[in-house]
Amino acid sequence: MPPSAFLRPNLPSVIAALAGGVGAAKFLAGLVRSEPPREITAIVNVADDQEFHGLYVCPDIDSVTYTLGGVNNTKLGWGRESETFRTIDELGRFGVANWFRLGDLDLATHIFRTDQLRKGRTLAEVTNHITRSFEIEATLIPATNDRITTVITAAAANGEPHDLAMQEWFVRDRCEPIVRAVHFEGADGASPAPGVLAALADAEIIVICPSNPVISIGPLLAIPGIKDLLADRRDRVVAISPIVAGAPVKGPADLLMRPLGIEVSCFGVAEQYREFCSTVVFDIVDQDQAERIEAVGVRCVSADTMMTSPDVAAKLAGIVVGAMR
């Protein structure tokens, strides 16, 4: 089906979501079951984007796209369902590093995106084309069309600190180097992509998805304009804690939060977001944190946040939206 079949006038953003990768994708899959998809705008982290073999890969945008498109690989937890790895395996023949496992179906996305970017389209334009091709009715916007990059300064047990790209630390080095610092190269000079500030300004509800606060939500907040706008609309902002019972549901958030002085708990998340977020939804098992969180001025809502199925995610989304109406 040609992408033009999905072109439509922009609808007002009723719900704007700040999104990282897998956790956000699961929540958004619930949200589109709970609320009209065309009223949802997801603003997606791009600071993990990296070129592999000259192809421009956007891990978070693709996680959200594949999940909302219903073609995500639930067994692997990343990439496309029914995936094969013929091309990436064959690239090993040429002696290049192929630890980042780009699947054959997934490669079509990266090849298309890279070609379109080289032809002068913006990342936002290409993302729109791709999401329409997966018949996604919600709107996905990359946080920025500019290049921003998460740089992790890390060190082995007794080693010298060195800078790593996110995927190098996370995938290649399996989160083993100890994190000393994180910064977002290019963020200072980046501008929000067209539609980002409007979606945040117009939204009835702004959701911070259950994503890594440091490297998924952090880069979004580092783009000038976004954090200030959230602070202005603090009473409309709700976050879902990605930390349950003192540990991340998935991913390495603890290995990033702890060294940066953020408590690995839903309280730590609330404290981190409190300037611009009025409400935190945490898991029912963390009820004992409610008092601490409210003491720093953040309202608490508890729910089942373990999104073991789209139905559970939809129920969670309903609670999140209900709490803000």
Place this chain on the structure above:
Amino acid sequence: MPPSAFLRPNLPSVIAALAGGVGAAKFLAGLVRSEPPREITAIVNVADDQEFHGLYVCPDIDSVTYTLGGVNNTKLGWGRESETFRTIDELGRFGVANWFRLGDLDLATHIFRTDQLRKGRTLAEVTNHITRSFEIEATLIPATNDRITTVITAAAANGEPHDLAMQEWFVRDRCEPIVRAVHFEGADGASPAPGVLAALADAEIIVICPSNPVISIGPLLAIPGIKDLLADRRDRVVAISPIVAGAPVKGPADLLMRPLGIEVSCFGVAEQYREFCSTVVFDIVDQDQAERIEAVGVRCVSADTMMTSPDVAAKLAGIVVGAMR
């Protein structure tokens, strides 16, 4: 195995071959069985090269590489054996033309080459890396590191002539538009790749492979310096006719030769090459053409040129080399 394992001092070129795609690949597969591979330098046409989806594809270099590497698809007659087409099929989702069937294994070559070219390596350097990765001992050199492009001016039965890239005419339009003219864009200003003129100057024997005279050998001859050097060494130059019994063994040579006034016969090939080629090897079925060919000053050798197996090709190669020693 790392490509460096194949690095070796350049040996003097004993046999230099001008090569197109499939016909040349078959002949060269015979030649490396008949003569020491390290003494063979193939100079390969690049005028069919084209970008697809931003990936730089070299059909002739890859045909020769895959055949000499023993990984060519003998059933399809092009591409890699045991090939799949997952990525190219998936690209169709985005509404882009995917008639040029790049396989998943084949894509690894194009992705690697494109990335290396963008990083500043020359096509000759990348070709050397790729052929070493396929453990090919013969040397393959692209005719030029510059961009030259075959442009076919063609027209439907009663249509206006229009310009087509080679693969558009050959693959997409299935050779249906009638050829009016052929030219090689960029050839005038192109330089032979490093090593091309030296290989031709030093070779004991220069073989013009059984390739399409118009669009495979033609572009090589259009690069300044090559044809003149061949003419200087005319007594060392031997061509194998790709035309047998008045028809091409494979491919569309007749549809290109006839409109350009070249007789579709081994005589037509000999006449086309006579200025710079002393000897033509034609198929035994064309014995009746010997007198005509010798009358235009070209020596004749007949052989079984139907390369139905590498053994037949090796025998043909032995006859070609033997005729020049």
